[in-house]
Amino acid sequence: MSAQATGIQPAPIPPGRRTVNGADYMEDAKGSLVPIDLVRPQDQLQDETVRKIIGYAQALSDQVARFKAHTFQDLGDFEALLAQEYGVTRGGEKGNKTFLSYDGLYKVQVQVADYVDFGPELQIAKELIDECLNEWAADSRPEIQAIVTRAFNTDKAGQINRSEIFMLLRLDIEDVRWKQGMAAIRDAMRVVGSKTYVRCYWRVRANAAWQPITIDLAKA
16 A cells, blocks of 8 residues: 555654663553564554554545535535625524535535434333233234343343334334334434534436545545
8 A cells, every 4th residue: 555556645653662771662452562583474464454454544544634614614604695695694504405516416515413212201111011012912913022122122232223113103002002102212202413414426417326435544
């Protein structure tokens, strides 16, 4: 991997070697200095490879952070000009927006995602839903039971499965207790924060499907 191949200059990463009193050492994971002669060649090569990759990764991360900051600045400046054009004062930044090129081949989407948490009403909802399932017993559809089980099972971080909770809200069930349970879920919902995302797309012609411009390493 080279700067020429990636177009990126790697960030400076501390070297894996240290010279003490004229002798070369490598520091191990315990903080001990190990003479170079006692470090296996493959371990030295692995250390060099990892540091090289991290140098490029850090540089790329910094570049993406700068891109994000400039993107929000450019869009903010554009919206400020629009507001000035119509003689209004810009309000809050919250909201989803789409910006298009004149030829319709490029677009930038700004999306705001809320972080939702749940209050104590959720436990009441669970009890009401359990009452329904226990009474319906054999008559209840297995898929509904599976959704309920997944919805209230906590993950490794101790969080409930939000997507399954929202799926429960989409089920059209007429039982009064079920409806009360759904009302309790809605009352339990708390917006505790939000995050703004920028997504960029392009297409070859105006009637073609949009293609995302990938920035996420996992999807590249």
